Amino acid sequence: MSYRITALRALEILDSRGRPTVGVHLELDDGTVGEAGVPSGASRGSREAVERRDGDPRRFGGDGVRSVVATVEDDIADAVVGPAWPSLEDLDAALCALDGTPDKERLGGNAIVGISMAAARAFAAADGLPLYRWLPRVSPPRLPVPHFNVVNGGRHARNRLDFQEFMVAPLGAPSFAEALRAGVEIYGCLREALGRLGFATGLGDEGGFAPALQAPEDVLDLLTEAITTAGYEVGPDGVAIALDPAASELREDVGTYHVNGSHFDSVDMVEYLAYLTDRYPIWSIEDGVAQDDAKGWELLTERLAGRVQLVGDDNLVTNADLIAQAIRRRQGTAGLIKVNQVGTVTETLQAVRTCYLGGFDAMVSHRSGETTDPFIADLAVAVGCGQIKAGAPARGERVAKYNRLLAIEAEEPDLPYGRRPR
Ligand code: PGA
Numbered sequence: 001m002s003y004r005i006t007a008l009r010a011l012e013i014l015d016s017r018g019r020p021t022v023g024v025h026l027e028l029d030d031g032t033v034g035e036a037g038v039p040s041g042a043s044r045g046s047r048e049a050v051e052r053r054d055g056d057p058r059r060f061g062g063d064g065v066r067s068v069v070a071t072v073e074d075d076i077a078d079a080v081v082g083p084a085w086p087s088l089e090d091l092d093a094a095l096c097a098l099d100g101t102p103d104k105e106r107l108g109g110n111a112i113v114g115i116s117m118a119a120a121r122a123f124a125a126a127d128g129l130p131l132y133r134w135l136p137r138v139s140p141p142r143l144p145v146p147h148f149n150v151v152n153g154g155r156h157a158r159n160r161l162d163f164q165e166f167m168v169a170p171l172g173a174p175s176f177a178e179a180l181r182a183g184v185e186i187y188g189c190l191r192e193a194l195g196r197l198g199f200a201t202g203l204g205d206e207g208g209f210a211p212a213l214q215a216p217e218d219v220l221d222l223l224t225e226a227i228t229t230a231g232y233e234v235g236p237d238g239v240a241i242a243l244d245p246a247a248s249e250l251r252e253d254v255g256t257y258h259v260n261g262s263h264f265d266s267v268d269m270v271e272y273l274a275y276l277t278d279r280y281p282i283w284s285i286e287d288g289v290a291q292d293d294a295k296g297w298e299l300l301t302e303r304l305a306g307r308v309q310l311v312g313d314d315n316l317v318t319n320a321d322l323i324a325q326a327i328r329r330r331q332g333t334a335g336l337i338k339v340n341q342v343g344t345v346t347e348t349l350q351a352v353r354t355c356y357l358g359g360f361d362a363m364v365s366h367r368s369g370e371t372t373d374p375f376i377a378d379l380a381v382a383v384g385c386g387q388i389k390a391g392a393p394a395r396g397e398r399v400a401k402y403n404r405l406l407a408i409e410a411e412e413p414d415l416p417y418g419r420r421p422r
């Protein structure tokens with residue numbers, strides 16, 4: 001079987017923040033169509049695939065992507081429309097070769113990733129399979145534990161909360177549908193509690209509340225209370241908490257972090273996270289220290305690896321080489337997986353494979369700027385990583401992913417739910 005692309009178009013569309021992004025439409029010779037919407041991050045790792053923008057201040061403050069659309073329809077279409085592609089791997093390799101730079105800066109990661117995602121969809125449809133069944137096998141498929149980002153801070157909200165994400169994770173739920181229900185009920189209890197305390201219940205970029213709180217402890221108290229009020233057990237057998245401090249954004253200077261008015265060095269930061277872990281039902285911490293703080297990552301791993309999952313995002317950027325290096329250096333215990341950080345579906349699968357081979361776990365993730373494309377729901381099931389973060393259980397671009405997971409569960413009720421067995 002091979003796949004022949006007969007048409008490739010792109011469009012400047014909007015993401016969930018109202019910023020331009022790239023939409024891709026691709027057709028195969030059998031009439032099959034594949035489409036994709038490219039997500040966009042706000043707290044990006046410095047080694048991510050380059051997100052190209054027009055830089056013309058007269059349009060969208062420079063954020064337009066017309067030049068990226070033109071690249072897709074001209075340079076890239078010339079190369080990918082016509083030949084018979086034996087596999088997605090071959091197409092992705094050709095896209096990387098055509099770009100020719102290590103971080104996809106010539107064509108743009110946001111051009112390449114849209115084509116790779118749309119092609120995966122079209123190839124799956126041409127073979128008559130759902131995307132999660134079609135994607136090359138990394139591990140047996142399973143339904144992931146959703147990590148609902150119910151309180152937003154950092155670069156995702158205009159409050160004074162330094163930590164970026166406070167998530168609830170129904171680890172002990174009997175099914176994905178029940179996990180989603182728990183997330184919604186806890187989100188509702190949290191809204192009530194915030195209202196009762198006189199906080200505004202406006203939302204941040206990922207659909208979580210963005211109250212005028214400053215201390216992580218205050219948020220963690222509220223979350224623990226909301227889990228209990230909603231009637232769920234707190235902890236690993238019920239609903240646990242996950243954090244993404246996004247510590248690269250807390251960096252003041254080399255070796256210092258600011259959290260809630262305090263100035264921490266790497267050692268203080270690790271001790272602070274250990275203290276939070278002692279006091280609250282935290283099961284996972286992402287980017288607990290900054291991307292350039294190698295010593296901090298080692299310290300964090302030494303101190304907490306036995307007790308909590310330590311996920312690398314900004315430092316690993318879904319890059320198999322960086323993941324392999326972190327595994328060797330004992331920096332963290334898991335990799336965050338974002339397709340647009342590395343730029344192709346094939347490289348994303350390679351990143352997950354590298355995680356598993358070295359004993360790391362993996363968590364599939366959305367970006368703070370999203371479209372309604374639910375690609376990552378299928379991806380999370382396909383790679384069997386058992387965990388996904390896709391924002392709060394609210395707002396269309398977030399629930400698109402959760403609704404897709406519901407549909408997959410309904411289609412295949414025998415798929416296991418929950419964390420990947422170690
Ligand atoms: P971003 O942040 O999508 O804004 O980069 C998400 C994260 O840090 O996990």
Ligand code: ZN
Nearest residue numbers: 244286287313
């Ligand atoms: Zn992160």
